[in-house]
Amino acid sequence: MDFAFLFNNIIELTITGLALGAIYALVALGYTMVYGVLQLINFAHSEVFMYGTFAVAWMVFFLHGSDSVSQGLGKAFPLLLAxxxxxxxMSAAIALLLERVAYRPLIKRGAPKLIILISAIGASFSLAEIMGLRDQISGWIGLEDNLDVYVGKARDVYSLPVTIQPHDLFPIGNYTVRDIDVLVIGAALAMMLGLDMFVRRTRFGRGIRAVAQDSESAALMGVNSSRVIQLTFLIGGLMAGAAATLYMIRIGSTRQNAGFILGVKAFTAAVLGGIGNLRGALVGGLLLGVVENYGSAVFGSQWKDVVAFVLLILILLVKPSGLFGEALGKARA
Known part of the structure; x- marks a missing residue:
């Protein structure tokens, strides 16, 4: 155990941990929104995120080409915005497709929640395998050669041709904060604030909270629960797409199973903050990212995942409802 390394680099580990945790938090919002409304865990949400990472890579290939270059954040900004x-x-479309195919028919039939959960797990594996078979699928329709840059080596790591070169901004202690750190953390905070205001202040947000609190009473008051559920999946997909973009800026590569571990971490963040609580998802994600970095510094990077899940177990033993137990349906107006 190397506590000296932790203390000597605690500022760097904290800031980079916050940047990683911000991505966890944005993905965790999808889990929290769906659970708050349906009391169900959307285990396919990790694949919603994964498809977003491929959309980023494909758009960069389409607009830039396959030539490998290194660019600063400012120069690459128009490309990253697209x-x-x-x-x-992409992520919103996949989320809506999931709601339409894997959830809505079962919900309408009054299926037990366990059955819906199994459907979500099946959808998760199906989406991952479809992405892993994209080369064969394109071959079936005779477009494998034309789309080779997008579908070739479907199960290998898929990297961006544009590497985002970070630039130093200002020092804090012995660490110089970089523009990518500020972008990731700032974007996550801004989107979380916007979503929180949307849920608390708008008519659609009141509908979401009404269905989350009591769907039958909300229906009697004229709230269309089906549209609220669709909106919930849509918002979760949009947040996952934003997280996918920030992930690709930091990591620069993806693959067909990239969503699995990150999705489990995001679910951990949601539970850690209090499943069904929007602000809790943000705090849980940021905390998880920082604790992971600290654990990697002390025990080694191979213990990173262990530290994250041990933290989850400890929180659930001490406070099973998470750090913020307030559910979405009980949020203040």
Whole structure:
């Protein structure tokens, strides 16, 4: 155990942990929104995020080409903005497809929640395998050669041709904060604030909270629960697409199973903050990212996942409702 390394680099570990945790938090919002409304865990949400990462890569390949370059954040900003739109559209579309195919028919039939949960797990594996078979699927329709840059080596790591080169901004202690750190953390905070205001202040947000609190009473008051559920999946997909863009800016590569571990971490963040609580998802994600970094510094990077899940167990033993137990349906107006 290397506590000296932790103390000597605690500022760097904290800031980079917050940046990683911000991505967890944005994905965790999807889990929290769906659970708050349906009392169900959307385990396929990790694949919603994964499809967003591919949308980022495909848009960059489409607009930039396959030539490998290194660019600063400012120069690459227009390209990244287009990639952000593509990722949010892709993830939102996949989320709505999930709601339509894997959830709505079962909900209408009054299926037990366990059955719906199994459907979500099946949808998760199906989406991941479809992405892993994209080369064969394109071959079936005779477009494998034309789309090779997008579908080739479908199960290998898929990297961006544009590497985002971070630039130093200002020092804090022995660490110099970089523009990518500020972008990721700032974007997550801004989107979380916007979503929180949407849920608390708008008519659609009141509908979401009404269905989350009591769907039958909300229906009697004229709230269309089906549209509220669709809106919930849509918002979760949009947040996952934004998280996918920030992930690709930091990591620069993805693959067909990239959503699995990150999705589990995001679910951990949601439970840690209090499943069904929007602000809790943000705090849980940021806390998880920081604790992971601290654990990696002390025990080694191979213990990173262990530290994260031990933290989850400890929180659930001490406070099973998470750090913020207030559910979405009980949020203040």
């Amino acid at each position: 990639a952000l739109v593509a990722a949010m559209v």
